[in-house]
Amino acid sequence: MSHAQTTTLNGPLPAQRTAPMPKAPAHKKKEPKTVNGALVTLIGLVVLFTGWALAVKYLSVPAYILPSPAAVWKALWSGLAVNPASPLGYYLPLWGTLKNAAIGLVIGSTLGLVLGSLMAESRLIEKLIMPYAFALQSLPKVAIAPLIVIWFGFGDGSKIAIAALLSFFPLLINSFTGIRAVETERIDLMRSLSASRFETYRIVKLPNAAPYIFAGLDMAVVYALLGTIVAEFLGAQRGMGVVITQAQAVTDVAGVFAALVILERWEFCCTASCAGWKHGSCIGATAAANEPNSSEQAGRRTMITRRQWLQASSAMVSAVALGSRSALAQASVKNIKVAIGQKTVAPTSSTY
Amino acid sequence: MTAHAQIHASTPVLSQSKSDLIEIRGLDKTYANGGVHALSHIDLNIRDGEFVCVVGPSGCGKSTLLRILAGLDDYDTGVASLDGKPITGPSRDVGVVFQAANLLPWLTVRENVALPLRVGGRQTGQTEDIDRLLDVTGLKDFGHRYPYELSGGMQQRAGICRALVRSPRVLLMDEPFGALDALTRERMNLELQRIWQTSRKTVMLITHSIAEAIFLADRVVVMSARPGRVIRELDVPIVRPRSYDTIISHPAYPALAKEIRGLLNAQGDE
Numbered sequence: 001m002s003h004a005q006t007t008t009l010n011g012p013l014p015a016q017r018t019a020p021m022p023k024a025p026a027h028k029k030k031e032p033k034t035v036n037g038a039l040v041t042l043i044g045l046v047v048l049f050t051g052w053a054l055a056v057k058y059l060s061v062p063a064y065i066l067p068s069p070a071a072v073w074k075a076l077w078s079g080l081a082v083n084p085a086s087p088l089g090y091y092l093p094l095w096g097t098l099k100n101a102a103i104g105l106v107i108g109s110t111l112g113l114v115l116g117s118l119m120a121e122s123r124l125i126e127k128l129i130m131p132y133a134f135a136l137q138s139l140p141k142v143a144i145a146p147l148i149v150i151w152f153g154f155g156d157g158s159k160i161a162i163a164a165l166l167s168f169f170p171l172l173i174n175s176f177t178g179i180r181a182v183e184t185e186r187i188d189l190m191r192s193l194s195a196s197r198f199e200t201y202r203i204v205k206l207p208n209a210a211p212y213i214f215a216g217l218d219m220a221v222v223y224a225l226l227g228t229i230v231a232e233f234l235g236a237q238r239g240m241g242v243v244i245t246q247a248q249a250v251t252d253v254a255g256v257f258a259a260l261v262i263l264e265r266w267e268f269c270c271t272a273s274c275a276g277w278k279h280g281s282c283i284g285a286t287a288a289a290n291e292p293n294s295s296e297q298a299g300r301r302t303m304i305t306r307r308q309w310l311q312a313s314s315a316m317v318s319a320v321a322l323g324s325r326s327a328l329a330q331a332s333v334k335n336i337k338v339a340i341g342q343k344t345v346a347p348t349s350s351t352y
Numbered sequence: 353m354t355a356h357a358q359i360h361a362s363t364p365v366l367s368q369s370k371s372d373l374i375e376i377r378g379l380d381k382t383y384a385n386g387g388v389h390a391l392s393h394i395d396l397n398i399r400d401g402e403f404v405c406v407v408g409p410s411g412c413g414k415s416t417l418l419r420i421l422a423g424l425d426d427y428d429t430g431v432a433s434l435d436g437k438p439i440t441g442p443s444r445d446v447g448v449v450f451q452a453a454n455l456l457p458w459l460t461v462r463e464n465v466a467l468p469l470r471v472g473g474r475q476t477g478q479t480e481d482i483d484r485l486l487d488v489t490g491l492k493d494f495g496h497r498y499p500y501e502l503s504g505g506m507q508q509r510a511g512i513c514r515a516l517v518r519s520p521r522v523l524l525m526d527e528p529f530g531a532l533d534a535l536t537r538e539r540m541n542l543e544l545q546r547i548w549q550t551s552r553k554t555v556m557l558i559t560h561s562i563a564e565a566i567f568l569a570d571r572v573v574v575m576s577a578r579p580g581r582v583i584r585e586l587d588v589p590i591v592r593p594r595s596y597d598t599i600i601s602h603p604a605y606p607a608l609a610k611e612i613r614g615l616l617n618a619q620g621d622e
Contacts, residue, residue: 185454192422192448193518194441195471203471207458 067254075258079243090243090262097228097239098266100156104163105224109217111164112171119172120179121201137169142230154235162227167220174216178209221270225263373521373554374398374421379430381416390416392579394430400521403548403555405569407562407612409619413580414558418524421556422448434522444472447515447553449525453507455499455514462486462495465513485513488547505536509543516551525557529564538596541567545593562612566590567599574612577619584615 049069055061056068063071082089119126119133145162152158182205190200206213232241240259247255379394390413398404408414419425420432423442432439434446447468455464465482486492489509499507508528515523529537541564548555548568559565565572566588574584590602599605 185450185452186456188424189448189450189454190471191424192442192446193468193471194444199471203467204456207456210458 064251064253067257071254072257072261075252075254076261079255079258079262087238090240090259093238093240093243094262094266096156097159097225097232097241100159100239101163101224101228104160104165104227105167105220107160108164108167108224109171109220112168112216112220113175113213116172116175117179117201117206120176120205121197126176133169133172137173141166141169142227145227145230145234149231149234154237158234159228159231159236159239162231163224164227166223166227170216170219170223171213174212175209178212179205181212182208218271222267225267229263371400372397373400373402373435374556375431375433375436376417376421377431379417379420379427379432381413381420381425381427389579391420391427392581394580394582396573396582396585398554398556400554401552403568403570404557404573405565405571406556406558406573406575407560407565407616408575408580409577409616410560412575412577412619414575415526417575417580418448418526418556418558421522422446422524424448443520444518445521447518447520447523449508449511449515449523449528451527452531453499453504453511455507455510457499460496460498461491461502461510464499464510465495465517467514468518480517480519482513482517485516488550489513489543503536504532505540508532508540512544512547516547516553521554523553523555525555527558527560530560537561537564542595544568549592562609562616563596565612566605566608567594567596572608572612574615584611586611 052066053069056066067075079088079090082091084091086092115129119129142162144165145158148161148165149158152161179201186204186208187200190204195203228239229241229244232239233245236242240263243259244256247253247259374397376394376396379391381391382389394417406414406417416425420427421434421439423439423446434443455461456467459467462482465485469479482495483492486495489512491506491509491513494502494506494510499510502510511528512523512525515525529540532540545568555568557565557568559568569588572586572588573582574586575581576583586608588608589604590599
């Protein structure tokens with residue numbers, strides 16, 4: 001009797017979950033009009049470019065203030081349609097910039113994560129480091145860039161250092177906050193199992209802080225590129241920052257625009273690859289919200305499963321890998337060799 | 353001590369079932385921050401294999417008592433011992449079932465249940481077969497699901513599996529079904545009784561529900577309002593397996609329920 005009851009308890013649930021939502025009868029007036037997002041974007045783009053082109057032409061805006069879309073496209077194409085190994089194209093500068101930004105990002109965010117974790121774990125380290133962290137945090141960090149150029153020189157070192165510095169803080173603060181935000185019940189659980197401090201950190205605290213850490217990484221990716229470009233403005237031998245300053249020096253505004261387009265596209269790709277795991281965690285939260293019995297879980301909108309961890313990290317890795325590969329995509333093995341050879345004898349084009 | 357050992361040697365089976373696994377003597381606890389006097393001179397013995405339910409008004413220190421037995425909180429004076437050894441910290445012999453299921457949302461049900469086997473380092477001892485546990489609790493087909501995909505009752509069953517996986521001698525349950533609806537709660541009580549009857553663990557369960565306490569317990573312990581004291585221990589003379597239909601019509605039930613309710617009301621429950 002009682003057993004029969006208990007077995008039926010397990011039965012209906014999965015069926016209930018997979019059952020499709022009953023289609024609501026047709027209430028046409030309530031149905032919102034479906035909007036074709038891609039179409040709207042396209043129309044908006046066409047209007048913008050047409051307006052831009054017309055304004056430049058008929059308001060006779062000088063080309064050194066605002067070039068026409070066609071001029072920007074021409075500059076863009078002249079940078080893209082070259083041998084990837086050519087120093088005139090965007091490939092080598094972009095590769096240099098992205099490489100430094102990526103190295104800086106890895107160094108800075110790793111240090112931020114480690115130090116943030118240590119601060120969260122130890123009150124002593126927190127008391128020791130927090131005042132400096134806050135002092136540095138409130139300083140506009142690009143203002144330190146000139147100092148770093150003095151210390152690290154005009155080479156890659158200063159670019160990496162600034163990128164690392166800028167991506168360090170989001171990770172430091174976010175991992176600290178995320179790890180401290182762990183629910184006490186989860187710590188109690190690990191304590192009741194006699195888990196070691198490191199086990200508690202690895203199994204509960206770190207995954208629990210994942211939404212914070214990824215939010216920090218999101219910022220760090222942007223900051224790393226920002227830092228690298230700023231450092232390149234201050235003085236460099238190659239990189240997108242140099243492309244921009246060189247174009248600016250000869251009032252080639254179309255060239256500046258073209259370089260900005262390249263950078264924007266790159267950041268867009270980075271953000272888009274991050275969107276995958278964000279979307280994944282949203283699906284999890286929605287399912288939890290639909291489950292009436294797990295209202296406690298429904299509140300955890302930012303939870304991340306192991307699958308999503310994997311997605312997220314692979315997205316990050318592929319973003320970096322894609323970026324480095326795109327620089328050399330069209331180059332044959334010979335060209336790569338040439339490219340590497342040319343890099344070492346690259347002319348000192350910096351005017352600063 | 354030697355006399356005790358002799359009894360063990362002569363009648364091992366009987367003494368095992370009759371001996372006190374948990375002994376609490378004059379336990380006192382005041383929280384350092386705020387100076388809340390949580391427990392006052394608690395005396396309680398729990399026999400090996402016994403199912404004890406603790407009821408009491410809100411904030412009477414029931415959870416504190418459980419946390420002390422789980423080794424999660426310390427105590428000021430008195431003695432709390434498990435199998436003759438004073439409790440100084442979390443023990444492998446104790447499994448805890450928390451108020452909310454307290455599963456880790458980024459692990460699957462199976463990984464959650466297996467968690468105790470991953471941690472605690474070099475602790476060796478008997479472990480349960482995870483598949484068998486999931487089967488017994490009706491979660492066999494849900495091992496690969498994530499906690500949010502499960503109902504509240506199923507989540508709590510996974511929590512019970514997790515507490516059992518290291519094959520502890522004692523199961524401490526802190527209002528495990530408090531968040532469930534009445535119907536699910538009754539079903540969970542039935543299941544818990546079934547699990548307990550097959551595993552014969554020593555169980556201490558904290559609850560607010562008088563019906564739940566009588567249904568599950570061999571003995572109901574009633575605690576006073578803060579500072580918590582044990583004011584009455586009532587044996588439940590109803591044969592097992594029990595069901596909610598038979599228990600309510602049992603002649604002992606109304607008197608027991610009335611007495612417990614009377615004791616709780618006399619405390620001026622919040």
